[in-house]
Amino acid sequence: MLDRKKLERLVPIGALAEQTGVRVETIRYYEQVDLLPPPERTEGNQRRYGRRHVERLAFIKHARDLGFSVESIRTLLKLSDSPDLPCDQAHAISVAHLGDVRHKIARLRSLEKELERIASTCSGGVSACDCAIIEALADHTQCAHHEGGLAGSRR
Amino acid sequence: MLDRKKLERLVPIGALAEQTGVRVETIRYYEQVDLLPPPERTEGNQRRYGRRHVERLAFIKHARDLGFSVESIRTLLKLSDSPDLPCDQAHAISVAHLGDVRHKIARLRSLEKELERIASTCSGGVSACDCAIIEALADHTQCAHHEGGLAGSRR
DNA sequence: CTACAAGCTGAAGCGACTAGAGGTTCAAGG
DNA sequence: CCTTGAACCTCTAGTCGCTTCAGCTTGTAG
Numbered sequence: 341m342l343d344r345k346k347l348e349r350l351v352p353i354g355a356l357a358e359q360t361g362v363r364v365e366t367i368r369y370y371e372q373v374d375l376l377p378p379p380e381r382t383e384g385n386q387r388r389y390g391r392r393h394v395e396r397l398a399f400i401k402h403a404r405d406l407g408f409s410v411e412s413i414r415t416l417l418k419l420s421d422s423p424d425l426p427c428d429q430a431h432a433i434s435v436a437h438l439g440d441v442r443h444k445i446a447r448l449r450s451l452e453k454e455l456e457r458i459a460s461t462c463s464g465g466v467s468a469c470d471c472a473i474i475e476a477l478a479d480h481t482q483c484a485h486h487e488g489g490l491a492g493s494r495r
Numbered sequence: 496m497l498d499r500k501k502l503e504r505l506v507p508i509g510a511l512a513e514q515t516g517v518r519v520e521t522i523r524y525y526e527q528v529d530l531l532p533p534p535e536r537t538e539g540n541q542r543r544y545g546r547r548h549v550e551r552l553a554f555i556k557h558a559r560d561l562g563f564s565v566e567s568i569r570t571l572l573k574l575s576d577s578p579d580l581p582c583d584q585a586h587a588i589s590v591a592h593l594g595d596v597r598h599k600i601a602r603l604r605s606l607e608k609e610l611e612r613i614a615s616t617c618s619g620g621v622s623a624c625d626c627a628i629i630e631a632l633a634d635h636t637q638c639a640h641h642e643g644g645l646a647g648s649r650r
Numbered sequence: 651c652t653a654c655a656a657g658c659t660g661a662a663g664c665g666a667c668t669a670g671a672g673g674t675t676c677a678a679g680g
Numbered sequence: 681c682c683t684t685g686a687a688c689c690t691c692t693a694g695t696c697g698c699t700t701c702a703g704c705t706t707g708t709a710g
Binding site for chain 1: 553603
């Protein structure tokens with residue numbers, strides 16, 4: 341297992357981190373939660389990663405950047421490992437996630453508008469303002485999404 | 496303190512939850528983290544809330560719906576309690592948060608585009624697809640925000 | 651009076667890491 | 681060969697904003 345020639349082609353965790361842009365601690369965490377398979381070790385018990393690991397971690401990183409949950413990624417990885425029935429499920433996951441993202445965008449846009457309204461009522465000058473922002477927060481009735489479909493989607 | 500007449504005007508936690516749309520457990524949590532002051536209690540140690548509590552919790556709920564952190568809300572509440580120098584800080588918090596929200600929107604829009612691209616490469620049909628989604632995730636170079644400013648903003 | 655809904659506390663769990671303590675190993679310079 | 685110090689190791693706890701659970705006690709309607 342610890343063949344000298346093999347070890348030479350393998351990289352330590354710090355190099356893997358640099359290559360992929362994933363922090364060292366996060367890589368160890370991914371191993372712990374079975375996203376990344378345990379790599380080989382040196383005699384001194386240090387991790388040494390090969391090409392496969394680099395690719396798999398890049399996949400994970402990219403999917404995380406796209407906002408996929410670790411659970412979704414676990415499924416996507418399983419699918420990519422067994423190239424028999426992957427397409428349907430992968431497509432379903434992506435489409436569901438796209439729906440999620442659109443939902444979040446809509447919600448954030450509505451928040452943006454309300455925040456603009458609230459922040460603009462008070463320019464932040466020292467005087468003559470008593471204080472519209474706090475009033476706006478206290479008084480829900482001014483609010484555009486009052487009793488609308490937005491509240492609760494966070495939960 | 497436990498005057499009979501007073502108690503009659505006070506509501507138990509369940510009613511407060513219903514009125515404000517905040518869950519019972521969450522209300523107790525807010526008390527625990529000092530967002531909501533401890534209310535009066537019945538002889539049997541149950542919480543009874545008055546008008547002030549309802550208002551304060553509505554404030555909190557509204558601010559949370561707008562995505563303010565509990566820390567920001569704590570500050571906003573302090574400001575609203577002491578109406579001397581509130582405006583500047585409240586304005587600063589709101590503007591900072593608005594910046595945050597806009598940043599998130601921009602990021603999500605870019606994710607939306609990429610997800611659209613990825614999902615559209617594979618219509619999800621059973622055959623003839625081997626699987627573009629998984630390839631797209633594996634191959635970062637196709638990605639629009641490749642090495643762009645997006646990665647890492649989650650941290 | 652009794653049943654049962656609603657309330658109570660305290661602790662643990664969630665997701666996805668991050669940070670720290672305290673120790674070991676690797677590789678380069680002398 | 682030896683020393684130094686950066687990089688590595690494990691394990692534990694902390695983050696945020698709740699949620700859930702277990703195992704009780706209290707309030708109220710019939």
